[in-house]
Amino acid sequence: MIGEALALKRWLSQSRLPAAGVQALRDRKLRAVIRHAYDNVPYYRALFRAAGLSPADIRTAGDLPRIPVTTKDDLRAAGVAAITAAGIDLAACAVLHTTGTTGAPFAIHLTRGELQARRLIEFRALLAIGFRPRDRLTVLGPMQPHAARLHQRLGFYRSVNISPALAPGDQIDQLKRSRPTILWAYPTVLRALLGRLDDRLDTVACPRVIVTSAEVCDDALKARIQRGRSIPTFNFYAANEVGRIAAECTAHEGLHVNEDHVILECLRPDGAGGAGDRGEAVVTSLDARAQPFIRYRLGDGFGFTGKPCSCGSPFPLIGAPAGRPGDVVTLPSGNVLSLQPLSFLLRSMNGLDQYRIVQESTEHLVVELVFRIDPGTGALARLRAGLIEALGEPVGVDVRRVDALHDDAPKFRSFVSRLPVGSGAHRRSGGARAALESPARGGLA
Ligand SMILES: [Zn+2]
Incomplete structure (x- = not known):
């Protein structure tokens, strides 16, 4: 507990350094992680x-752009032994699983110290938005229960x-009780x-602050949460x-990158890009030792504002x-299309609660919709016509109204691809980039 308190103090003081101090710390940590990966992780040694x-x-x-970008597929293909560090006891590591567009799981190993660092950085972000000792935080969405720590058992x-795997009624009960x-x-x-x-x-709940993460929170959802109140x-x-x-x-002027923990790069297909330009997220972890991530492609679309924050x-x-362009629909021609024009159409549906797009084949998409109010006559047919137009190639689209969406995956996904692994859907082509560059195409923007 005392060690953790000291570590928290360190993370907090790092966030108050002058910008030059943060950069010096970042570069020092980068050199250490590069040296460690070269000496201990076969995949990175071979890559360098x-x-x-x-x-x-x-x-x-x-200097980072000199290192080739690594994808999840690269790491999965290399195998656990090649991407984890020699001398790390994997059995003692915590393991997180993630899935990509392929649905194939990928394991991430973390030492206890790395887990603690993550927790403290999370805590730092919460403190920055006003988390107080007597606050009660409810996290709606993760599958894992929260392990109560000593200070929390004491009431701080x-x-x-609250797990999304619970029945909605139980989720609501827990939300109320918490x-x-x-x-x-x-x-x-x-x-x-x-x-x-x-x-x-x-x-059921009157929080004074709302945090959203894990997926994109659009303005329509924000408006629904607020309902005229200002949270x-x-x-x-x-x-x-x-x-x-x-x-x-x-200050709500953007999101601050934890530059003492990660280096985030904005990769544009043409290699150019200044402040304000959007590109794909490529990240380097400065704290991962068991399983380093160096110039790892996350694929989310984003851009640096290039401005200092008033805070x-x-x-x-x-x-x-924005959403990950890894979530792409593969068209009959082999080209891929960003989901953004499709989700844009879906989000503009009146009364829509939840949706899922399932790519059954390159010629067939199923769109499942849960409505809380009747969308009105002809709405589904109009949606279908809009989707077909946005796809721009001969793809059959089934639009289905359902009562609820069920999902076995640990994290609900609004896009599911049933295309075989290794098919065009999982390769990045020029088409994916073109779609990323013009996310609003589809005739409605
Ligand atoms: Zn700020």
């Missing part, structure tokens, strides 16, 4: 050697997790609950691979990340 690099070549974040910084002052919710889970509650969140809402951004990447502060934090600001 193939690129003609030695650890001494990477001195600062500015209490938090509970009486959150801070509600941290995964948007798809919250959206489904709001549907059950007639959009009256205040009938401060904060967007947090993380990935299972590296933990918390960025979090919004009370005075030394951490750089990014705009809210």
